Amino acid sequence: MPNRTKSPSVQSESTKNSSNESKNNSQKLITSLLILIIAILIGFIFQQQLQMKPGVLETNKDLLYEELKKELRREILEEVAKKEFKVEKDKKVQDDPKIVENVVMEKPKVENKIVEKVEKDKKVQDDPKIVENVVMEKPKVENKIVEKVEKDKKVQDEPKIVENVSMEKPKVEDKIVIEDKKLEDLTSAEINFQNGKTISLDSKKIKIKAEEPKKEEEKQQNQESDKILVPKEVENFPQVKISKMKTKKMWIPIPNSNGGHRRVPPIEIKFGKEHGSSVKVWLFEEFLSQEESEHLIKAHESHLKELLKQKPIICFDSISTLKKNLIELKREPVAQTITPNDFTTGTNCLNQTFSRKLEKWGLKWSFSTAFYPGESKFSRVFGKRIEEATMLNETHGGKFQITSYPSGVGYKDHTDCIVNSEDQRDRYATFLVYLNELGADGGGETIFPELGIDVKPRQGRALTWNNMNYETGKCEAKSVHRASPVQHQVKKKYIIQRWYYFKNFYALGKRMAEAPLPEREPNTPKVSCDNYDNGSCRMYDEWNPDHMIDYQREKKIY
Ligand SMILES: O=C(O)CCC(=O)C(=O)O
Ligand SMILES: [Fe+2]
Incomplete structure (x- = not known):
């Protein structure tokens, strides 16, 4: 405080100075106050802001956390899902053998393809033009x-x-x-x-x-x-037609004696000779069972027993055939004297007396008996079985003929159709089954000399072939065949045959009328010797070749 004790003159100066000083001080004070107020205001505002901020942060923090949690969950879920999916997949593969199999099975294919592709790609690389x-x-x-x-x-x-x-x-x-x-x-x-x-x-x-x-x-x-x-005909064969002599199925079911089924393959016999004809020969093993074969033999034998209660009448297609047979039987002198009078008037059959003589002199023949479609349950079974195996239509088949050959008997070279004839009523195909066997040296083979085929009888073995050219309808001369004589001293050879025609057998109508038939007792058997060759005679249980038509008319079959 020492400045308050200064002189008046000096006092008036000093008074001026002191009033300026107090002015300055009050300005400073006001400025400070203003600064303070501003500071308080700023502080207030700042405080206000600070008071708000913790809330905002808290919210954001929560949001962020939620987001983070979600994100994490998603990731975790995804991870879990991935794992679960993989497990599922692996499980399925194990559970489903098909998938495993496919994978295993398809692998080589894929590899093959790859190999193929690589091969191709290689070529493509070598020659870009090929791409x-x-x-x-x-x-x-x-x-x-x-x-x-x-x-x-x-x-x-x-x-x-x-x-x-x-x-x-x-x-x-x-x-x-x-x-x-x-x-x-x-x-x-x-x-x-x-x-x-x-x-x-x-x-x-x-x-x-x-x-x-x-x-x-x-x-x-x-x-x-x-x-x-x-040959020309073969060149023009339509596939569909020739397939008529193909087997329809590769394996056919054949019933066995236990009531079960076996499967039997057909075998096409390859020709021993180049023959250039349409003839095809097929073979089926075990086409008929042992039981069926034996049953057919029995049926044939009992039919024969009935039939042979009467002596047969022997017929020849010509005098020259009769003469040749007589010479063969060492009856030359008789052969020299033969005239048409030795035949029953108006027929080509010998009278009863001459027929007996021929038999006594040793004329031999095979024996055929027949049954007809629908006549037995077996005819239906057999017909169907053939149809299944060969495409030979059941209704195109004729009678079922069983033939037996005694020792020393066979059947000469012949065709089952008539060469140089286009008669569609002729036998288009033959189906033959051997019903027994004769052993290694028993003979009885079916021989096709033009084809180089030689088939041994074997029980149940079936042989089938076409005799005619399906396209031209002509009888194939190359279908010629024979039954070689039975060599077995005791056993007979037995076969069953059925011939097949171009159309339904009955639809083909009657054949040309044959030579008149002699008067005879009912059920008299006929021995027919035609077109002489060694072994040209066969006994039949019927006389009229159109017996099938008559049978149909009577029984109303088909
Ligand atoms: O028995 C045979 O082997 C053949 C028979 C034959 O060809 C026939 O009877 O037409
Ligand atoms: Fe024949």
């Missing part, structure tokens, strides 16, 4: 393979095609694998037919390797030789 073709032609190649399989099937029937196919093969593929056909589904013809090509059996697949492309000269030579082997 387009390969892609474009891929389905074509597959089609060709299918076509080829189809063609190969036809080839068995139509030798002409052989040449085309073999020429095309190298173009199509080097190796064709028929995958869709199992070995057991192939007929032996399909297996056998290769016309010189390699055939390799790869477990259940058949692989046909194509030949190396032939040189032009060689090709022409082959074409020439093929042409020689192919």
Whole structure:
């Protein structure tokens, strides 16, 4: 405080100075106050803000946490889901053997495809031009393979095609694998037919390797030789027609004696000779059971017993046939004296007395008895079974004929149809079953001399072939066959046969009228010796070749 004791003059100066000082102080004070107020205001505002902020943060924190939780949950759930899905998948594969099987089964296919593809890709890389073709032609190649399989099937029937196919093969593929056909589904013809090509059996697949492309000269030579082997009719065979002599099913069920079923494959007999005809011969083993065969033999024997209560009347197609038979029987002097008077007037049959003599002199014959469609349960069963196996329509079949051959008897070379005749009433096909066997040296074989086929009798073994050309309706001379004489001293040979016609047997109508028949007692059997050749005689239980028509008329069958 020392400044308050200053002089008046000096006091007036000092008073001025002190008033300025107090002005300055009050300004400072006001400024400070203002600053304070502003500070308080700012503080207030700041405090207000601070008071709000904790709430906002709290909310955000919650939100963020929620978000985080959700996110985490999603991730966790996803992870769990992934694990569960995988477990499910693995489980399914284990549970479902099909899936496992498919995986296992398909694997090689995939690999094969890959190999194929790699092969193709390789080619494509080598020749970029091929790319387009390969892609474009891929389905074509597959089609060709299918076509080829189809063609190969036809080839068995139509030798002409052989040449085309073999020429095309190298173009199509080097190796064709028929995958869709199992070995057991192939007929032996399909297996056998290769016309010189390699055939390799790869477990259940058949692989046909194509030949190396032939040189032009060689090709022409082959074409020439093929042409020689192919007759005109065969060349024009439609597939559908020739298939008439194909088996319908690859395996046929045959009932066995225990009431069960066996499956029997048909076998096409390959010709020992090149014959150039439409004739096809098929064989079925065990087509009839032992029981069925024995039953048929019994039926035949009891029928014969009844029949042979009467002596047969013997008929010949001509005087010359009778003469030749007499010479064969060492009755030359009798043969020299034969005239039409030895025949029953107006017929080609000998009278009772002469018939007895011939028998005494040793004329031998086979014995045939017949039963008719619908006549027994067996006729239906048998007819159906043949139809199942061969495509030979049940209603196109005639009578069922059982024949027995005693020792020393056979049947001469003959065709079951008439050569040079186009009569569709003729026998288109034959179905024959051996009912017993005669042992290794027992004889009785069915021999097709033009085809080089020789079949031994065996119980239940069936033989079937076409006698006529389905397309032209002509009797095939190459279908000629014979029954070689029975060599067994005791056993007879027994067969059952049925002939099949182009149409329903009855729809074909009656044959041309035959020579008039002699007067005879009812049920007298007839021995017919025609077209002389050693063993041309056979006994029948009926006289009229149209007995079937009469039978139908009486019994109203079909
Ligand atoms: O018995 C045989 O082996 C053949 C029979 C025959 O061909 C026939 O009777 O027409
Ligand atoms: Fe025959």
